[in-house]
Amino acid sequence: MAFPILDVIILLPLGGAIALAALPRDRVAMSRRLGVGVAILELAFAIWMTVAFKAGNAHAGFQFTSHQSWIGPLGINWYVGVDGISLFLVAVTALLFPVAMASPRVERSPRAHLAWMLLLESACMATFLSLDAFLFFVAFEVTLVPGYFLIIGGDGPRRGYAASKFFLYTFAGSAFLFVGILSTYLLVTSHHVAGTNSSFDIISLARGATHLPLADQELLLGAFGLAFAVKMPLVPFHTWMPDAYTQAPTGASMVLAGILFKLGAYGILRWGIFLFPRAAIALAPVALTLAAIGIVWGCVVAAVQRDLKRLVAYGTVAGVGFIVIGLFGFTVQGITGGIVEMVNHGLSTGALFLVVGMVWERRRTFAFSELGGLQVAAPILGWVFMVVVLSDIGLPGLNGFIGEFLVLIGTFITHRWWAVVATGGVVLSAVYLLWAYQRVFHGPARAINAGVRDMTWAERAAIAPLLAGIVFIGVYPQPLLNRIQPAVNHLVAHLEQADPGFHIPSSGVGHANYAVPPDQVVPVVSASKVPGAHK
């Protein structure tokens, strides 16, 4: 039996959190060593998994799978696996957590903070790796508890309000997911589609769900999508987000913005589009429109903020819009770009919140009116901020460019006008981010701003891995694309098979003539399939 790498990746932080909880409260130094040590060990495992992951079309399916019976009477299994879609999300999660745990200073009860962080890491990993809908939902929901306590552990004056709002919004959204998963399972089970067994595993559900009537699929996708839209957050459901991100302490904001909202985007791809391909195609205009509104809205609102952290928080709304635009373009480039954007966004937003946290530690304020001219006293901090900002804007040579380019080109093929609006968003994001840079680091430095300390070596060491990732993906994205693309090819083939009326225009590169391994092919309804649908 192979080494159960994924089980270890999920359970290791959980064990670390329990060990931390058992430590005496006053052993601060030891709990720091233990917590960060576990997170670094986790990173080592994640790197090992990423390297051992087999690229190429022959390996489009799930790798390192682990399958155990869990709650037998309900058809629930512990079923985890990784494919190109989740691989780098796991990797970026493992990268961001040790940085977020090691670097920013936590004033109040660091032991509890680290324990909640590890629990959150475990839940995020389980969400990304789960192939069982029940397990997915459990992990998705469990993230709320550590998220809540991390926000409460901050020092914002309205943290209780922000934490409750965060919890309740996402919990209410999850109510729809809860009912959606149960309905899907029961509908699929009652249809007795050949080849399905009554379990919550994703292949089984997908086999059955593609056979459901379109109206059912649309309702189910709507229920799933609502939960994920709140989590991401897409625009009308985003109001919890600025409060939560700004009230949370730096380390928590990093992972909340960098990782947690990716759960929603990942969820819509893995559990929304994959399970209900026909409904996804039918409802794509809705998602694209919301995303396009989100991009413009996020950029405009970010531009008028008077507070650096709120600006960054609203910027994430725009970032989410890009990801969704890519995913619902339904081309190989678009979806690949969406996934790359998720990874990028984890790196860039994480780094951005880290730098913003460093500004806070020096000046104890986020207000633009108080900041200005920091570059004089802290040139390295300024340059790091600049690089992160440029990565977020999408400067060629940095990671943001790769993702945005793929998203825009992929979606332009199928949904031209939405891509055009999104392109406008690129310009707008440059406006608000450069503006922010200008107001914080340039201009006349008042006495207090002229005296700030530059980045310490510890801070440089903390942000270095993130910067390395930003530059590496920007310069040499091939290892990523090689691993992501087979899974995306498989997904697009699945879309084309499920909806005979759906073709990617010939100018795209998204035909379904890929070598999909036979055991991974999701069979389609032969009755509804129009011969010759594939050109």
Next chain:
Amino acid sequence: MSTIASPAHGAVASVHGLATHLAAATGSGCTIDGVTGKITGLCTAKGSISLPVNYAALVPMLVLFGAALVVLLLSATMPKRPYTSPWPAVPGLWASITALAGIGTVVDGLVQWHDVGGSGVVPLALGDQLFYDHMTAFFVIMFGAATVLGALISDGYLVREGLDGPEPYVLMLACSAGAVLMAQAAGLISLFLGLEIMSISLYAMSAYHRKRAASGEAGLKYFVLGSFASAIFIYGAALIYGATGSTQYLNIISFLISNAVVHNGVLLAGMGLVIAGLAFKVAAVPFHFWAPDVYQGAPTPFVGYMAAVAKAGGFAGLLRVLMLALPTQASDWRPIIWGLATASVLFGSVLALAQSDLKRLLAYSSVSQAGYVLIGLQPGTTGGVTAVCFYLFTYTFMVIGTFAIVGVVQGRGEARNDLSSVRGLAARSPWLAASMLVLLLGQAGIPLTSGFLGKWVVIAAAINKGQYALGLIGMLGAAIAAFIYLRVALLMFMAPEPTTAVVDVEAPAMAYAGGDLQSIATAGLSGRDTVLVLRAPPASRLRVPTPTAAVVVICVAFTIFAGVSTPLLSLSHAITLPWYM
């Protein structure tokens, strides 16, 4: 099975099974027409004449009533308070006897579980008055566990309040016995007997805190309204008897199957009244008005016990009546249960938002929890029965654990029942706060707790019957309810509320050089080197009696255990009401 269009048709199909089952077992009684499903003659199971009393079925009640008698007799041999004889010097004597009886009941429940497994056995005992089946055994285990937990948390509370004595334990044992009888009852009369034994014990327990006016008020309110509900119930039973000619569930159903009741107004009225009477016991909206006042006034450990046992007893009765006696009327009672369920879930959660008293808040939360059980009952399927039983079992542990902690936190004389009493609990007593957090998250239905799995099975049962709206309303209600539990959790993890500073006059200042003083104001008092030390009162550590701590640990452990593992779920899956499927 889910494809059956009308419940009546389903019932006909099922009664085939019932009648052949009975006929095979008794060799006499009713005959059944294989084509139409008509039954001629009344189905009576193993006759009461030919068989002696099945004591196996009676063991739980014998143990519980026996223990009550032992406590009464022992206490009668002792001098009045203050005790002088060596006997009562044994601390926790009454609680120990009660807990032992509870453990005995649990063990007997497990024995019963294996005993009733044999096929072909008609699950009736004692002249057809009692059922002896898996469901009985399951509820016996549940009530036994509730008795153990209830007795253990009562001990510390009663000692603290200076109220220790045999009476509440006698009442508790009788109450559990009554609840067992409700779960075992095979007819409306036995059900009423159990209901009254349980209720009267609870009225007295609610009023037991002699030093608090609120307790007496709670007892009186509960008694007056509860008696009214009992009267409603018994009137409903009488109407059902009038309509069908029997009060025995199996006779009622065989009558309803074999006779087309054209003008069924009397039957429906009887059914409605029986449902109303039992809905009062489980505190479902709109029969919940007693709950906040009683929960607020009654002694806290008894409230936890009551919330678990009265609810489970009431639901056991509802399950039997609706699923066994009246399955043919499912199209009539399912909308009623639908209304009760949605109203309880929504109003319970919303009204809880407005509460500032911790016990009232938990009262409304228990109202909304009753709503979830009703959601499981509404579809009227085997899956629903499983879900209801599982939910009640897990809720027993969550609610008793919660009230155990509330009883500790509120302090002597129930001085502090407002929400702020839990403020800063995490700083004062981290483990207690962590336990409370798990129990609250369990009631909110957060994954990895039994509460989540309970909601999952309950809503799965509803959705399996096509009740999507009911499931969605239930989950949105859960989101509202989550806010209540979060409010409490948030307060626990907030800093302790600033209280009036204690002023110490101490000397010399240097002694505090290494201390953690918040503020030191020096004052030249009579020329000596003294300081005025202003500080918050030292965070008084909560004294948690050992039995109560044990209960909290058990409840938390069970809440997590049942949330991530199979055994309890498998157990509740074995519960079927085989007559209706």
